[in-house]
């Protein structure tokens with residue numbers, strides 16, 4: 382099958398064309414994009430690679446799974462509902478699942494993820510669903526609109542749901558952005574680089590002013606939260622290591638340094654590791670630099686991350 386993988390991007394592009402046509406409009410997924418990336422995609426499209434195509438197909442699978450679950454639970458819904466701005470043909474959104482009541486309508490956005498822990502939804506997801514909710518409300522002002530982001534990791538089975546309240550101010554700022562994108566796309570104009578977590582997958586990153594030179598000084602809010610989360614997890618690991626060391630010392634205080642025990646709950650082996658002699662590389666380097674240099678071997682560098 383591997384030799385056919387290069388066909389995947391075409392398959393994804395054709396299915397998107399079938400579903401959304403030529404996309405000659407600004408949709409909810411466009412309005413959350415970086416302006417520079419959006420305009421470059423329109424002006425200099427780059428075909429996605431097979432790996433990205435697989436990720437997009439995974440998104441489709443997650444949607445299908447959610448649809449089947451809601452059907453099995455007897456819920457009534459419409460899928461892939463296209464909504465247009467009542468006055469502006471070029472502003473639209475497609476809702477994954479729409480649950481219609483008499484006075485309340487529920488909009489669900491399904492997301493496939495790789496992670497198994499997500500304390501909060503990504504900013505771009507909240508913006509995307511707000512845009513959908515806002516367009517629905519413009520067409521149906523009498524209805525109350527509720528939003529839900531359903532997150533599924535198809536590999537691990539991790540799922541999570543986030544309720545999203547409609548935010549009128551956010552919607553209006555997104556509408557302004559949609560107009561700005563449309564005008565620049567139609568009439569020309571530079572796209573502003575708007576960094577976000579999505580930069581990691583951006584094919585225009587190499588030439589992006591945010592990442593050129595010294596690597597940029599701005600980081601998006603999502604990434605800031607990730608950095609804080611990373612720091613907290615590292616702290617927890619260090620605390621857990623200290624706890625584990627204390628417990629280990631308590632066990633050894635009981636068993637001594639030569640002990641074995643096994644039952645259905647636990648297998649425990651304690652043994653002494655003999656004293657070792659290790660090479661004092663600093664002393665060798667100082668006293669016999671020629672020998673030291675003779676036995677140096679290359680070690681691959683890596684990216685170091687320090688967050689305090």
Ligand code: SF4
Nearest residue numbers: 415575576580583589
């Ligand atoms: S790297 Fe980020 S900021 Fe730069 S164009 Fe791509 S999405 Fe925009």
